[in-house]
Amino acid sequence: MPLRAGEVGMYNCGPTVYDRQHIGNLYSYVVADVVRRTFEYFGYRVKQVMNITDVGHIVDDADEGEDKMALGARRAGKDPLQIADEYTRLFMEDRRKLNVQDPGVVAKATDHIAEMIALIQRLIEKGNAYVAPDGVYFDVTTFPGYGTRLNAESPEQRVAGARVEVNPHKRHPSDFALWRAAKPGDLQQWDSPWGRGNPGWHIECSAMSMKYLGETFDIHTGGEDHLFPHHECEIAQSEAATGKPFVRYWLHVRFLRVDNERMAKSKGGFFTLDDISGWGYDPLAFRLLALGAGYRNGLDFTTKGMDAAQSRLERWRRTIRTAHAATKGRVAEPEGEHAITREFRDALLDDFNTPKALAAAEKALNLAATVDTDEQEHALWMLFDMDEVLALSLKESATTNDELSADERALFDRREAARKAGDYAKSDELRKELLERFGIQVKDTKDGTRWERVGRKGA
Numbered sequence: 001m002p003l004r005a006g007e008v009g010m011y012n013c014g015p016t017v018y019d020r021q022h023i024g025n026l027y028s029y030v031v032a033d034v035v036r037r038t039f040e041y042f043g044y045r046v047k048q049v050m051n052i053t054d055v056g057h058i059v060d061d062a063d064e065g066e067d068k069m070a071l072g073a074r075r076a077g078k079d080p081l082q083i084a085d086e087y088t089r090l091f092m093e094d095r096r097k098l099n100v101q102d103p104g105v106v107a108k109a110t111d112h113i114a115e116m117i118a119l120i121q122r123l124i125e126k127g128n129a130y131v132a133p134d135g136v137y138f139d140v141t142t143f144p145g146y147g148t149r150l151n152a153e154s155p156e157q158r159v160a161g162a163r164v165e166v167n168p169h170k171r172h173p174s175d176f177a178l179w180r181a182a183k184p185g186d187l188q189q190w191d192s193p194w195g196r197g198n199p200g201w202h203i204e205c206s207a208m209s210m211k212y213l214g215e216t217f218d219i220h221t222g223g224e225d226h227l228f229p230h231h232e233c234e235i236a237q238s239e240a241a242t243g244k245p246f247v248r249y250w251l252h253v254r255f256l257r258v259d260n261e262r263m264a265k266s267k268g269g270f271f272t273l274d275d276i277s278g279w280g281y282d283p284l285a286f287r288l289l290a291l292g293a294g295y296r297n298g299l300d301f302t303t304k305g306m307d308a309a310q311s312r313l314e315r316w317r318r319t320i321r322t323a324h325a326a327t328k329g330r331v332a333e334p335e336g337e338h339a340i341t342r343e344f345r346d347a348l349l350d351d352f353n354t355p356k357a358l359a360a361a362e363k364a365l366n367l368a369a370t371v372d373t374d375e376q377e378h379a380l381w382m383l384f385d386m387d388e389v390l391a392l393s394l395k396e397s398a399t400t401n402d403e404l405s406a407d408e409r410a411l412f413d414r415r416e417a418a419r420k421a422g423d424y425a426k427s428d429e430l431r432k433e434l435l436e437r438f439g440i441q442v443k444d445t446k447d448g449t450r451w452e453r454v455g456r457k458g459a
């Protein structure tokens with residue numbers, strides 16, 4: 001049950017916009033989108049807030065090292081805010097290609113420096129933070145249970161495993177920066193009661209989430225890499241400041257695993273959505289792949305998996321298109337809750353179990369493939385209803401013609417010409433190329449040449 005009747009407050013840890021987002025990050029926003037769509041599907045309003053980290057955030061997530069925004073700016077020879085705007089725009093475009101809805105509030109860190117300063121001040125007044133020569137630190141000894149709220153690994157174990165440079169200004173080695181005094185040449189700095197400087201990464205999320213969602217809210221999402229230190233720090237500083245519970249449910253998305261050799265080699269496993277599209281996959285096939293993995297298990301990203309997801313998506317679209325043509329576009333809600341719809345809803349209510357939800361959708365597709373138009377009308381209604389959450393553009397696929405793209409058509413025509421000219425060696429070669437480049441299988445029948453999308457092999 002949400003805190004406020006009928007409304008769910010959700011905060012998603014957003015990206016640091018100093019580079020393109022890789023598909024592992026995009027995967028976690030697909031999961032957050034499923035959460036939002038599920039609540040909306042069941043009739044809740046969702047107030048969704050996502051931050052954009054356009055300041056600071058040091059490279060190794062500790063308090064030392066170069067800050068990511070400065071790194072990105074230096075690399076491109078541009079101003080940090082130009083870099084932030086450009087990568088924010090690309091990130092939002094990637095999200096939309098994956099049918100991830102825009103959050104109601106997209107909060108940029110640089111627009112919320114005043115809120116962060118106010119929160120830091122509150123922590124100093126309460127005795128949870130102290131001013132040091134190089135910034136302001138949170139005193140972890142004032143927050144019992146620091147670092148242990150979300151995961152069983154103790155802070156001592158973590159410290160033992162990490163390379164921690166001793167900072168003589170910290171009272172305790174685990175104290176973390178709320179504010180960092182400006183260093184010479186810092187591109188991003190603001191006035192504060194403690195001199196010029198810039199905010200720590202963790203305080204940003206506490207200040208912005210509480211501003212828009214209140215001091216206690218329902219859901220906070222992030223990747224498993226956010227568990228520690230980021231989210232533990234958020235809890236400590238928020239609850240120390242307010243004396244109230246910060247978040248009711250935390251949802252952490254497991255990492256995406258890349259185990260295909262070719263993919264792992266190029267760019268060290270860092271792929272963007274553009275890379276995937278460039279290999280001939282539909283971005284929504286990536287969404288389907290993500291839905292096929294439970295968020296608690298993490299996602300295995302392989303060419304085999306992507307090929308299967310692409311073929312699956314194309315099969316769904318074909319089935320829906322055929323059924324839609326058979327019913328002449330009629331769609332009818334079944335009387336009462338259909339068993340398949342119930343199965344779909346139960347899957348979502350079972351901790352957002354999207355693999356099970358997809359299994360229910362497959363049953364509806366089987367029904368759509370029957371010859372009984374009444375059944376087909378019901379099946380289409382169920383599929384379009386499910387698509388409120390799955391967001392695979394199923395309704396659009398009912399009416400979109402499956403045409404060859406210009407590149408595909410050109411190659412197809414060249415192959416036709418070779419075949420008609422009796423150059424069978426050439427024709428076979430081009431047939432192979434159509435399959436390898438575009439996943440299009442060509443068949444010569446007595447009625448002429450047919451083609452079918454079967455997915456690319458060995459991308």
Ligand SMILES: [Zn+2]
Pocket residue numbers: 012013014205230
């Ligand atoms: Zn965050």
